[in-house]
Amino acid sequence: MSKPVLRFAPSPNGPLHLGHALSALVTWDAAQKLGGMALLRIEDIDTTRCKPEFVAALFEDLHWLGLSWPEPVLYQSERFELYAEAANRLRAMDLLYPCFCSRSDIAQNATGTDPDGAPLYPGTCRHMSNAERIERLERGDPVQFRLDTEAAMARTGLLTFSVIGPSVLDRPQIRYARPERWGDVVLQRKDTPTSYHLSVVVDDAAQTISHVTRGRDLEAATDIHVLLQMLLGLPAPIYFFHRLLLGDDGQKLSKSKGSQSLADLRAQGWTPDDVRRAVGL
Ligand code: GLU
Numbered sequence: 001m002s003k004p005v006l007r008f009a010p011s012p013n014g015p016l017h018l019g020h021a022l023s024a025l026v027t028w029d030a031a032q033k034l035g036g037m038a039l040l041r042i043e044d045i046d047t048t049r050c051k052p053e054f055v056a057a058l059f060e061d062l063h064w065l066g067l068s069w070p071e072p073v074l075y076q077s078e079r080f081e082l083y084a085e086a087a088n089r090l091r092a093m094d095l096l097y098p099c100f101c102s103r104s105d106i107a108q109n110a111t112g113t114d115p116d117g118a119p120l121y122p123g124t125c126r127h128m129s130n131a132e133r134i135e136r137l138e139r140g141d142p143v144q145f146r147l148d149t150e151a152a153m154a155r156t157g158l159l160t161f162s163v164i165g166p167s168v169l170d171r172p173q174i175r176y177a178r179p180e181r182w183g184d185v186v187l188q189r190k191d192t193p194t195s196y197h198l199s200v201v202v203d204d205a206a207q208t209i210s211h212v213t214r215g216r217d218l219e220a221a222t223d224i225h226v227l228l229q230m231l232l233g234l235p236a237p238i239y240f241f242h243r244l245l246l247g248d249d250g251q252k253l254s255k256s257k258g259s260q261s262l263a264d265l266r267a268q269g270w271t272p273d274d275v276r277r278a279v280g281l
Contacts, residue, residue, distance in 0.1 A: 004036025004210045008062075008239045009200070011043045012054035013207050015261035016061045019245045019253040021156060022279040027213045028067050028270040029281065030168040036244045037152070039207055040069040042078045045199055065272050074207060076199050079085045085196035086202050086232055087145065087187055095152050095186060095231065099125040100131055114182050115220035121146065145188040149179055149227070156230045161222065162238045168211070171237055178227040185224055197224045205234035213240045217252060 006046075008027045010020055032037040040062070046051035071224060090096045101124050110119030126148060153159075160181070162172035187198045203211060204225075212222075219241045229236050244252050253259040265275065 002208070002210075003253060004031065004034040005029045005039060005208050006034075006036060006211050006213055007039045007041050007204070007207060007209050008202075008213075010042040010058055011045050011046065012058055013046060013049040013051070014054060015263055016058050017253050017259040017261050018265075018275065019259070019278055020058075020059075020280070021065060021262055021275050022245055023213070023242065024062060024067060025279065025281050029212065030213055030240060033168050034211065036210065038069060039209075040073045041203060041207065042073060042075045042077075043081075043196070043199065044075060045083075045194050045196070047077055047192065051079070052158075057263060061266075064262070064266060065275060074203060074258050076194075076203065078191055079199070079203070080204070083198050083202055084188075085178070086198060089232060090147065090152075090187065092143075093155070093231065095155075097126055097128075097146045097148060097184075098137060099146045099184075099186070100136055100141050100143055101125060108209065111183075116236050121185075123184060123271070126184065127193055132216050141189045144186045144190045146184040146276060147224075147228075149182065149184050151180060152185070152227055152231055156227060159223075159226050159230060161226045161236060163213075164240050166236055168213075168240055175221040179223040179227040182224055197221065197228060201225050201228045201232065203236055205229070205232075208235075212237045213241060213242060215244050215252075216241045219245055238280065 006027050008024045010016065029037045042055055044055070075263040087096060099121075101121075105124065106121055107119045109124060111122045112120045114120050125146070159177040160174050161177055163175050164170050164172050185195075185197060187195050189195050222239055226236065228234075247253050247259060262275070
């Protein structure tokens with residue numbers, strides 16, 4: 001059997017904080033326990049928010065934590081053609097359609113909320129005539145492409161995936177995926193020709209990832225990934241969802257809430273062991 005391959009896949013749109021350190025350390029610890037290796041992937045599809053200086057800083061932070069990874073590091077911003085190819089395969093299956101709705105159109109007509117609490121897309125553009133689609137595309141109206149989730153699920157039937165935990169050495173448990181609770185998700189955004197969901201499944205397959213370690217905040221998104229893997233004929237990794245670090249307000253740590261960066265902590269004299277202790281490892 002081939003060796004386990006894991007990955008840490010940060011988005012370089014700000015400095016890393018303790019939440020990222022937990023995720024990275026969990027991944028490298030898991031790789032060690034499983035006798036495998038951990039790769040680094042830079043998830044920089046958002047070319048306006050992601051910056052080379054954040055990439056340089058995250059290399060420094062991770063090295064400081066004592067982590068290393070095989071080169072070359074994969075950058076998603078260099079792989080737009082591959083994501084477009086995957087999207088085209090879904091298009092050829094008639095599972096992708098153009099959506100011209102604005103955020104406020106969606107908020108006004110939402111049929112509920114998705115697992116992240118965002119307005120659930122009401123399916124407005126799903127039934128648009130081909131003539132109107134062509135006209136609006138030719139006119140250059142801002143467009144995003146959505147997965148017809150119901151049609152996709154009709155093709156795949158019931159979907160399951162394997163989850164391990166609380167130890168990565170535990171036997172996998174089988175879970176049902178429920179992609180329908182996300183509605184018709186965006187797979188090609190207005191501002192970038194792919195999306196988190198599409199890129200992550202293409203790259204987990206390309207990097208032969210056997211075990212996906214990610215925070216519980218991305219647990220529900222796995223439903224969509226399992227659906228896309230099945231549609232695109234990609235292998236299904238095993239999933240491990242780690243706990244999240246919460247701030248004093250009980251919310252997940254985040255850059256926008258001004259959580260202290262690893263660089264700040266280092267400047268204050270913290271050691272990598274202090275970080276491990278602080279994140280409970
Ligand atoms: N890039 C994602 C993030 O920084 C994580 C990717 C994943 O684990 O799927 O939140």
